[in-house]
Amino acid sequence: MTAISLRNLDIFYGATKVVHDLTLDIAEGESVALVGESGSGKSTVLKAITGLATNWTGAIAVEGVPRSHRIDRRCARQCQLVFQDPYASLHPRKTVDDALSEPLAIHGIPDDGRRVETTMAAVGLDARLRFRFPHQLSGGQRQRVAIARALMPEPRILLLDEPTSALDVSVQAEILNLLKRLRREQGLTYLMVTHNLPVVSFLCDRLAVMQKGRIVEIAEVARFKTGALASPYARELYAAGASRGC
Amino acid sequence: MTAPLLDIENLRVTFPTSTGPVDVVRGLSFALGRERLGIVGESGSGKSMTGRAILRLVRPPGRVTADRLHFDGIDLLAQNPRRMRLIRGARISMVMQDPKFSLNPVMTIGAQIAEAVLTHERVSRVDLHSRVVAMLEAVRIDDPDRVAALYPHEVSGGMGQRVMIAMMLIPQPDVLIADEPTSALDGSVQAQVLDIIDEQITSKGMGLILISHDLNMVASYCERILVMYRGEVVEECRADALADARHPYTRGLLAAMPHIDETRDELPVLDRRAWTTP
Known part of the structure; x- marks a missing residue:
């Protein structure tokens, strides 16, 4: 079954069309990367799926059910977003417990407080951190909280917007391992936006290369690792990544 | 080699906290000639504070001390604010993040x-x-x-x-300190900006201190690398010899980075106990 199906998707900001005729199917359990430079429209695709960019035409279906242009609670529950910068995405005056409990309240999920505990354990956060504020946590711990928050309503799909680019290399490795383990344990589907090709190579099965709002190539990561890409732009990206010794 | 542009010995930067003073740079020593030097480390390793200390930009209550902090024969720690302003920008300048x-x-x-x-x-x-x-x-x-x-x-x-x-x-200026000059930029633009810095440094024969958390980037643009951890230099090596780095921290950082043709199922995570002495 397809987890996310995007058909002839055009996305607009005001009168400007930022994504052109995008078609992409992501199978359940698959991990797909959207790659491209800034301004290529890759984050906008995630925004349209989650309902943060509402001005689009075409079709978006999550788990086989088409999403409307309005707030779609069913879609939100199945499809959660993790943002790039954990220093900006967590409310500074809410504790970890508040941040993790809020999705339950929004979706009306009854809970006795156990779920916060089990989710914290699943992302490797010590239970003692439950009533801390974000400023009392390190960058890696904050990103774990952001991932835990996304996992609270038990989604089937995680949308990841540059989940490690604000982190140190050593912390990045921990978060990447965590994402890989969560996907294996919970059978999650990932759609990840990144410009870091080595991360794609580690975490993804397929990648879609975007340029100026269009997908120029979709390739298996196995083929990508050998550098065997068809479009000139994708080859250029690969060469830039390889020359930096990544 | 002629006398170095920058000659630093036992540089310390200290901040007072409620639990007593904390050294964020602990006894750093290095010399910089007309060359490209990279300083690498995680956030909190003291690499940016080193750059700021050289320019005397550490604000009180932070304190900078050193046995020697000389630039082109001038003792930077002995300069008053007015004389320091004549050096800052004109002789040593800094590109921010x-x-x-x-x-x-x-x-x-x-x-x-x-x-x-x-x-x-x-x-x-x-x-x-x-x-x-x-x-x-x-x-x-x-x-x-x-x-x-x-x-x-x-x-x-x-x-x-x-x-x-x-x-x-x-x-x-004679020395340019570039503190994470490209980390706010896109991959494709990063290379372009670094190439421009490189071209300018080389053509004018200046000294460069490139501060970054990106080992690979520093290795490809500098001749020499200092790896900092918790305010100390744990490794100093030539950029082309980075692969032979000895210190477990440097080796850990290198191993933790995914490669473009990654085949490992799990990335090794730094075990900080391996080298921190109790």
Whole structure:
């Protein structure tokens, strides 16, 4: 079954069309990367799926059910977003417990407080951190909280917007391992936006290369690792990544 | 080699906290000639504080001490604020991380670059304009006359960073400190900005300190690398010998990075107990 199906998707900001005729199917359990430079429209695709960019035409279906242009609670529950910068995405005056409990309240999920505990354990956060504020946590711990928050309503799909680019290399490795383990344990589907090709190579099965709002190539990561890409732009990206010794 | 531009011995930066003073830089020593030196470390390793300490930009209550902090024979710690201003910018300058926060939003780009010259020299208006335009051209900005009249919000991040480099290089300093000059930029633009810095440094025979958390980037743009951990240099090596690094921290950092042809199922995570002495 397809987890996310995007058909002839055009996305607009005001009168400007930022994504052109995008078609992409992501199978359940698959991990797909959207790659491209800034301004290529890759984050906008995630925004349209989650309902943060509402001005689009075409079709978006999550788990086989088409999403409307309005707030779609069913879609939100199945499809959660993790943002790039954990220093900006967590409310500074809410504790970890508040941040993790809020999705339950929004979706009306009854809970006795156990779920916060089990989710914290699943992302490797010590239970003692439950009533801390974000400023009392390190960058890696904050990103774990952001991932835990996304996992609270038990989604089937995680949308990841540059989940490690604000982190140190050593912390990045921990978060990447965590994402890989969560996907294996919970059978999650990932759609990840990144410009870091080595991360794609580690975490993804397929990648879609975007340029100026269009997908120029979709390739298996196995083929990508050998550098065997068809479009000139994708080859250029690969060469830039390889020359930096990544 | 002639006498080094920068000669630093036992540099310490200390901040008072509620639980007593904390050393963020602990006894750092190095010398910099007309070469490219990279300082690498995680956030909190003290690499940025080192750059700031050299320029005497650590604000109270932070305290900088050193057995020796010499630049071109001048004892930087003995200079009063007025004399320090004559060195800062003119002889040692610094490119900051994010052009969005470091450029003045209410001055045009041309005026800001001109200000950098006028702070240190007396120049005629005609000469000033031609120097600003020539400098913008040197950092590969097409149509420099148009760009000089723009405000910072009207240019992209990559162009903003090139403007900042132009501003820092126009007084013709001897040493450039670049603190994470590209981490706010896109992959494709990063290389371009680094190439410009590299070209300017090499052609003018300056000294460069490139501060970054990206080992690979530093290795490809510098000759020598210092790896910092918790305020200390744990490893010093030639950039081309990075693969033979000895210290477990450096090796850990190298191993933790995924490769473009990654085959490992799990990335090794740093075990900090391996080298921290109790």
